[in-house]
Amino acid sequence: MGERSGCLSTSLEITKMQIIKCAICGNNSKAKTLYKDNYEFSKIDRKSFSARRMPDGTHYRFLKCCECGLIFSSPIIDALKIKKFYEDSDFNYQTESEYLRKVYYKYFKKFINAKNKNVKILEIGCANGFFLDELYKNGYKNVNGVEPGEGSVNRAAENIRKEIKINIFDRKLFNKNTFDIILCFHTLDHVVDPNLFLKDVNLLLKKKGKVLFVVHDTDALSAKLFGQKSPIFDIEHIFLFNKNTLENIFKKNKFDKAMAFTIVNEYQLSYWVKLFPMPSIIKRLLLRSLAISRIGNLSVSLPAGNIGVVAQKQ
Numbered sequence: 057m058g059e060r061s062g063c064l065s066t067s068l069e070i071t072k073m074q075i076i077k078c079a080i081c082g083n084n085s086k087a088k089t090l091y092k093d094n095y096e097f098s099k100i101d102r103k104s105f106s107a108r109r110m111p112d113g114t115h116y117r118f119l120k121c122c123e124c125g126l127i128f129s130s131p132i133i134d135a136l137k138i139k140k141f142y143e144d145s146d147f148n149y150q151t152e153s154e155y156l157r158k159v160y161y162k163y164f165k166k167f168i169n170a171k172n173k174n175v176k177i178l179e180i181g182c183a184n185g186f187f188l189d190e191l192y193k194n195g196y197k198n199v200n201g202v203e204p205g206e207g208s209v210n211r212a213a214e215n216i217r218k219e220i221k222i223n224i225f226d227r228k229l230f231n232k233n234t235f236d237i238i239l240c241f242h243t244l245d246h247v248v249d250p251n252l253f254l255k256d257v258n259l260l261l262k263k264k265g266k267v268l269f270v271v272h273d274t275d276a277l278s279a280k281l282f283g284q285k286s287p288i289f290d291i292e293h294i295f296l297f298n299k300n301t302l303e304n305i306f307k308k309n310k311f312d313k314a315m316a317f318t319i320v321n322e323y324q325l326s327y328w329v330k331l332f333p334m335p336s337i338i339k340r341l342l343l344r345s346l347a348i349s350r351i352g353n354l355s356v357s358l359p360a361g362n363i364g365v366v367a368q369k370q
């Protein structure tokens with residue numbers, strides 16, 4: 057249990073905690089505890105907020121809104137502190153990103169289908185710009201990114217790096233009605249106020265502009281099978297969606313034609329093992345033997361518990 061839930065908490069620490077409400081219903085009148093918190097306040101640091109780190113199973117209290125099905129963390133630490141952790145976070149998933157660029161491009165082609173290669177594209181939370189690079193290589197030269205982790209941006213290819221703003225996403229960084237397409241992969245579930253985030257995304261899009269977002273799926277087989285031990289129940293995640301709640305939050309924020317779909321991921325076998333909940337000693341031994349035998353390098357395609365959504369500005 058976190059120190060928050062014990063009587064030893066000081067009032068100073070309590071003031072740092074922030075209550076989160078259901079982002080679809082706007083209140084917590086129908087929210088019930090799904091999982092109790094299990095973190096130690098003193099152990100939360102920037103490493104807890106590094107993308108694709110080895111899942112350690114720590115999380116805030118998770119609530120589920122019985123009205124709309126949205127799952128969310130509450131209370132959470134101060135938003136400014138979270139912002140600082142993301143600014144200090146680094147990019148450490150080079151191998152996985154080589155797979156992700158192909159997977160995301162497959163869905164970009166399928167659902168965004170931008171035949172005009174001069175479209176202006178923004179990716180929010182673009183890390184080292186690996187997907188902007190993929191778009192660029194496929195002929196889309198008007199690519200832009202925003203990413204708070206300076207360490208990640210410094211790893212971007214030269215021509216991509218100059219198109220990335222080092223910052224937490226803020227609509228004031230860009231002019232209104234600027235972009236034809238806005239992309240965002242595994243970032244919406246980390247955002248403290250997803251309604252404000254989507255309102256800002258909407259403002260930056262041109263009329264009929266399109267979005268493609270990817271998040272974790274609370275209805276995925278892995279989430280149901282492993283429950284609290286699923287890597288999605290993590291201290292980084294504030295809101296967790298299923299197809300229904302994902303479509304609903306876009307509809308609530310003036311998007312039309314919101315359509316959610318299951319993502320099939322391709323990764324090396326060793327990355328799948330990294331995601332799989334099991335005792336850490338066994339996991340380390342297994343990963344070592346997979347590395348020695350090189351079997352760990354085999355590509356395996358599976359639904360990894362991710363969903364995407366496409367939608368259009370009204």
Ligand SMILES: [Zn+2]
Binds near residue numbers: 080
């Ligand atoms: Zn709700």
